[in-house]
Amino acid sequence: TLAPFAPAPSTRHMRSMSRARVLVLNSALGPLDYRVPHGMSVMPGSVVVAPLGPRQLLGVVWEPERMPSDAEVGDNRLRNLVGVAPVPPLAAPLRRLIEWTADYYLASPAAVVRMALSSTSALEGSKTITEYRATGEVPARLTPQREQALEKIGSFQGLIRELAALGEVSDAVIRGLVKVGALEAVEVDIDSPFPAPDPDFAAPALSPDQRAASATLVADVTARAFAPTLLDGVTGSGKTEVYFEAVAAAIRENRQCLVLLPEIALTEPFLKRFAARFGVQPVAWHSGLRQSQRRRAWRGIASGQALVTVGARSALFLPYANLGLIVVDEAHETSFKQEEGVHYHARDVAVMRGKFEEIPVILASATPAIETRQQVALGRYAEVKLPGRWGAAEMPAIEAIDLIAEPPERGRWIAPRLVKAMEATLERREQSLLFLNRRGYAPLTLCRTCGHRFQCPNCTAWMVEHRLVRRLACHHCGHTEPVPKICPECHNEDTLAAVGPGVERIADEVTELFPTAKIAVVTSDTMWSPAKAAEFVARMEAHDIDIVVGTQLVTKGYHFPNLTLVGVIDADLGLDGGDLRASERTFQQICQVAGRAGRGAKPGHVYIQTHSPDAAVMKALVSGDTEAFYSAETEHRREANAPPFGRFAGIVVSSEDQQAALETARLIGRAAPQLEAMEVYGPAPAPLAMLRGRHRFRLLIHAKRGLAVQDVVRDWLGGLDWPSKVRVVVDVDPYSF
Numbered sequence: 112t113l114a115p116f117a118p119a120p121s122t123r124h125m126r127s128m129s130r131a132r133v134l135v136l137n138s139a140l141g142p143l144d145y146r147v148p149h150g151m152s153v154m155p156g157s158v159v160v161a162p163l164g165p166r167q168l169l170g171v172v173w174e175p176e177r178m179p180s181d182a183e184v185g186d187n188r189l190r191n192l193v194g195v196a197p198v199p200p201l202a203a204p205l206r207r208l209i210e211w212t213a214d215y216y217l218a219s220p221a222a223v224v225r226m227a228l229s230s231t232s233a234l235e236g237s238k239t240i241t242e243y244r245a246t247g248e249v250p251a252r253l254t255p256q257r258e259q260a261l262e263k264i265g266s267f268q269g270l271i272r273e274l275a276a277l278g279e280v281s282d283a284v285i286r287g288l289v290k291v292g293a294l295e296a297v298e299v300d301i302d303s304p305f306p307a308p309d310p311d312f313a314a315p316a317l318s319p320d321q322r323a324a325s326a327t328l329v330a331d332v333t334a335r336a337f338a339p340t341l342l343d344g345v346t347g348s349g350k351t352e353v354y355f356e357a358v359a360a361a362i363r364e365n366r367q368c369l370v371l372l373p374e375i376a377l378t379e380p381f382l383k384r385f386a387a388r389f390g391v392q393p394v395a396w397h398s399g400l401r402q403s404q405r406r407r408a409w410r411g412i413a414s415g416q417a418l419v420t421v422g423a424r425s426a427l428f429l430p431y432a433n434l435g436l437i438v439v440d441e442a443h444e445t446s447f448k449q450e451e452g453v454h455y456h457a458r459d460v461a462v463m464r465g466k467f468e469e470i471p472v473i474l475a476s477a478t479p480a481i482e483t484r485q486q487v488a489l490g491r492y493a494e495v496k497l498p499g500r501w502g503a504a505e506m507p508a509i510e511a512i513d514l515i516a517e518p519p520e521r522g523r524w525i526a527p528r529l530v531k532a533m534e535a536t537l538e539r540r541e542q543s544l545l546f547l548n549r550r551g552y553a554p555l556t557l558c559r560t561c562g563h564r565f566q567c568p569n570c571t572a573w574m575v576e577h578r579l580v581r582r583l584a585c586h587h588c589g590h591t592e593p594v595p596k597i598c599p600e601c602h603n604e605d606t607l608a609a610v611g612p613g614v615e616r617i618a619d620e621v622t623e624l625f626p627t628a629k630i631a632v633v634t635s636d637t638m639w640s641p642a643k644a645a646e647f648v649a650r651m652e653a654h655d656i657d658i659v660v661g662t663q664l665v666t667k668g669y670h671f672p673n674l675t676l677v678g679v680i681d682a683d684l685g686l687d688g689g690d691l692r693a694s695e696r697t698f699q700q701i702c703q704v705a706g707r708a709g710r711g712a713k714p715g716h717v718y719i720q721t722h723s724p725d726a727a728v729m730k731a732l733v734s735g736d737t738e739a740f741y742s743a744e745t746e747h748r749r750e751a752n753a754p755p756f757g758r759f760a761g762i763v764v765s766s767e768d769q770q771a772a773l774e775t776a777r778l779i780g781r782a783a784p785q786l787e788a789m790e791v792y793g794p795a796p797a798p799l800a801m802l803r804g805r806h807r808f809r810l811l812i813h814a815k816r817g818l819a820v821q822d823v824v825r826d827w828l829g830g831l832d833w834p835s836k837v838r839v840v841v842d843v844d845p846y847s848f
């Protein structure tokens with residue numbers, strides 16, 4: 112339920128509207144028309160409260176000519192708007208971005224607007240929020256439940272709801288704890304300003320290459336025009352320092368900056384690094400924020416007071432009052448592609464936002480996507496290069512280990528040459544990193560007696576054994592169960608066998624090899640919050656860790672000068688599956704993880720374990736001939752008419768009812784328009800044929816570049832009907848193809 116807002120005072124400059132078209136949030140309906148009551152003033156972009164049936168919902172006023180409505184209603188049948196939210200109207204460039212995103216990704220505009228408003232509660236008029244925290248006084252007779260909740264809450268401060276979640280109890284228990292004096296209320300000022308970053312706080316002396324690169328980026332910021340630029344520099348070349356100069360330039364002009372990071376775990380180290388350069392931390396925006404932090408950030412961003420925001424992809428749609436620069440760091444990362452709700456690619460939307468806002472956009476990467484390099488080749492994006500590492504650091508030496516010629520010992524996964532290198536690294540008191548992109552102990556568990564394999568009941572996926580928590584887990588839906596003692600099929604005891612390695616198994620092997628070494632496993636299971644990431648960084652810096660065993664989480668962005676050895680346990684892992692992007696992805700991932708080695712004064716070594724040392728991607732990694740790899744890969748794409756030359760779109764049809772999903776998929780397949788510029792494959796079972804209990808079928812559209820796929824799909828699906836238990840989702844420019 113929403114508190115009614117006070118009507119905004121009317122302003123002379125506002126176009127007076129008596130009728131308003133409103134995109135109502137949380138509604139499946141299209142835009143709706145309302146009457147603007149006497150004394151209320153709205154304009155396009157105004158955030159309003161609109162009645163819908165018995166409910167009152169937030170919405171945003173839109174230009175009627177830009178948002179056609181299928182339900183034109185006569186003036187006399189219009190309902191009155193209830194109020195206007197006391198927040199600035201969404202500005203025109205953001206409205207254009209919302210329209211573009213909805214149009215391009217075939218999403219409902221309301222779903223995109225929701226991302227701009229983030230949480231509707233961000234709009235309440237109040238300037239404070241009541242949070243609760245422990246008083247430190249524990250009453251004498253607490254129920255065990257209350258006592259445990261209090262323990263879990265610790266020193267955390269937050270809303271009743273947040274404390275209840277943390278303490279794993281109901282809201283009522285939390286209120287009870289307040290009543291007995293174990294918790295107290297704290298008023299948090301959500302309008303308190305963010306401290307201003309100081310562009311001259313600790314500016315580094317740049318190398319000549321860095322100076323040249325930053326001069327170009329700074330000129331773009333002061334020119335105040337749309338200017339997309341690829342900042343292409345090898346790992347450790349100082350890309351961050353260089354784009355920080357552009358950030359400094361924007362701050363000097365009192366304009367806002369947005370830095371997008373691919374991973375929430377990278378936020379914490381980034382905040383620290385930013386503070387070292389600019390004196391204060393920027394505003395963080397990600398899913399881990401508390402409600403009060405979220406509201407304060409939203410208000411600071413919308414008022415223009417918060418100058419620098421660092422965040423995950425969702426920060427892209429926030430209503431910056433005065434945006435001057437967008438940076439997408441590690442721009443090649445797959446996590447910029449959102450695969451739920453609105454299926455968008457944050458890298459591409461960032462460029463579009465830059466276009467509408469008329470500001471520069473920097474895409475920073477050591478391993479840019481083929482698509483991005485093609486934009487450079489076509490002259491649409493500028494390119495700024497940093498060819499060498501900063502300071503004394505050299506690029507690491509990379510060697511392949513042929514697993515057929517030099518196999519690991521029986522039952523082991525680390526080849527002798529890599530073991531030796533780890534030994535030498537330990538002796539030099541330096542740090543090592545072993546990379547394997549597989550969580551858990553083993554990717555497959557089976558019964559040695561009858562061959563039974565453990566499969567997720569909800570997904571087409573094997574259950575993965577996690578020894579640290581003694582459970583089998585599905586990595587797709589999160590379903591877990593205890594590791595059984597008895598095979599459910601043949602009822603034999605203790606016959607379960609782990610097949611293949613996961614990081615936990617590699618960590619076991621490392622412990623056996625180096626019993627006195629300090630070992631850390633870093634995956635989303637162990638590093639699931641920014642605080643955990645900060646802890647990991649601190650332990651690495653204090654050399655409280657000798658050997659890290661990790662998944663792709665450790666390949667990104669980190670800078671540990673004492674880390675000199677990287678071992679890639681299974682470089683072939685990403686190559687199976689027949690995906691056209693597999694080589695590119697493997698190349699990027701291994702370059703990135705190799706790039707963690709030797710970033711300081713000490714030289715780095717990288718060993719890549721592979722069964723196919725002659726594959727083009729392995730050869731390119733060893734020789735360091737990036738250009739040769741990219742041009743060969745680009746040629747493959749051209750021949751296959753794959754992106755960036757041709758394009759793909761997926762239509763995924765899913766339902767708990769397999770037959771219904773299949774029938775709808777066939778119906779859609781039969782209705783496919785016959786076009787010379789487009790081919791439709793399928794329906795076929797989707798790559799994950801069952802996910803979270805839903806059966807999935809996919810049609811894949813392969814189109815020539817010039818075809819407006821969105822228009823085709825809109826017309827095609829627009830004429831069809833399917834049962835409500837069937838969901839149809841279009842994925843434009845899918846990541847895998």
Ligand code: ADP
Nearest residue numbers: 315316317318346347348349350351352501670
């Ligand atoms: P990249 O993002 O290209 O991998 P970073 O920006 O993380 O590289 O830089 C690598 C390391 O070198 C960081 O510790 C950074 O602080 C340091 N560095 C880069 N350029 C400079 C400079 N001009 N002065 C001081 N330190 C620098």
Ligand code: ZN
Nearest residue numbers: 567570585588
């Ligand atoms: Zn599952």
